[in-house]
Amino acid sequence: MENTFSVTLTGPAKIRGVREPAGKSVRVTMDIALQLAASGVINPAEVTAAAKPVVDVVAAIAERDAHWSTALDHFQTMAEDQQADAIAALKADHLAEVQALEQRAADAEKEAGDLRATVAELEADATNTPSAKGAAKKA
Missing domain, CATH: 1.20.5 (Single alpha-helices involved in coiled-coils or other helix-helix interfaces)
Known part of the structure; x- marks a missing residue:
């Protein structure tokens, strides 16, 4: 199982088939967090902060x-x-x-x-x- 971490959505997003509203904190994997950051619905700094322990x-x-x-x-x-x-x-x-x-x-x-x-x-x-x-x- 992949490591997960918490991110706060800056906009609405569909995660694992479920629509989540802006401002909600959700646990995601690094792959999903990268997709969300590329879509602009999370702060990229959160991904960077979470990535440091990984690599x-x-x-x-x-x-x-x-x-x-x-x-x-x-x-x-x-x-x-x-x-x-x-x-x-x-x-x-x-x-x-x-x-x-x-x-x-x-x-x-x-x-x-x-x-x-x-x-x-x-x-x-x-x-x-x-x-x-x-x-x-x-x-």
């Missing part, structure tokens, strides 16, 4: 803006979270890569040290062999 445009716009603002805040937060997650993943990947390269460098240093030791042993063995001693005496 509060300012409140509707404020509510829409609040929802829009909330949605924007939500999407901004989601974007920031995704960005932070992506940065954290990249940092983790780069850290793992740096650690792997550091390990390879340490392994290469160890291998180079082992090769130097092997070269030193071979040089020592070469100088201590009988043919090397003989060559050293001839020189």
